[in-house]
Amino acid sequence: MKLPTKTNMVCLFLTLFILGGSKIDPAYGADDSIKLEKQNWSFNGIFGTFDRGALRRGYQIYSEVCASCHSLEYLSYRNLEEIGFTAEEVKEIAAEYEVQDGPDDEGEMYLRPARHSDKFVSPYANEKAARAANNGAYPPDLSLMAKARKNGPDYIYGLLTRYRDEAPDGTDIADGMNYNEVYPGYQIAMVAPLEDETVEYADGTKATLQQHAKDITTFLTWTASPEMEERKSLGIKVILFLVVWTAMLIALKKKIWSRLD
């Protein structure tokens, strides 16, 4: 029996190409001269999923730290149910915020507690208010940040962990700016938002700066790609289907051609 070696090789290369696909990119930041440290994310690779504990802790960091300056405008409170919060928890979280609604019967707009279907409430009414509160700098919306920056997760992790108190000799830091090793231009208006024990975790995880950065980055990667797990599992099913389909075609081809042997 002759093996269809060419077909086998093509299949093998295709599979290796797909499996290796996520590793082709070397980790550079938004500025190509800045090398990022690659982290071992739970969501890397074609079988990767979001670490549920990290997502929960990441939401805690967002709400206790980042939410005072950054919005998450593409997210609704009910989306939190997708990462393991119960409907009751989501209701309680939403109720801590107020949204404008109306008009009522008198034509007046009014404030009411947010519901699970409301979008995350932004910290500022508009960009001008945000700039006014931050020395003229604008804290961007974080919903899609993990996708908007090159090597998003490694970049955000680096941004949060690589602040330096002292700029290298010869670097002038402008007033109100902070030295950061991965931010393009090295000077960022955001003060380092995290350090060891910035938040206390309910699940007993040790609250180091690195752990905080890992958790909030995992959460922000989910907000940018909430469909990722579904997409990957569909991809795996499609590949499996194609493998079985190819095997069937090879068998069929052999059967048909065997009459000519």
Ligand code: HEC
């Ligand atoms: C006190 C306000 C404040 C807090 C709290 C804060 N930030 Fe920021 N952040 C800013 C400002 C202002 C900028 C814009 C910086 C600039 O333009 O120099 C910024 C920018 C960013 C950027 C964009 C960097 C880029 O490449 O453009 C990211 C990502 C970010 N913040 C993440 C976070 C995370 C995550 C947290 C919570 C752990 C957080 N920030 C907490 C004010 C804040």
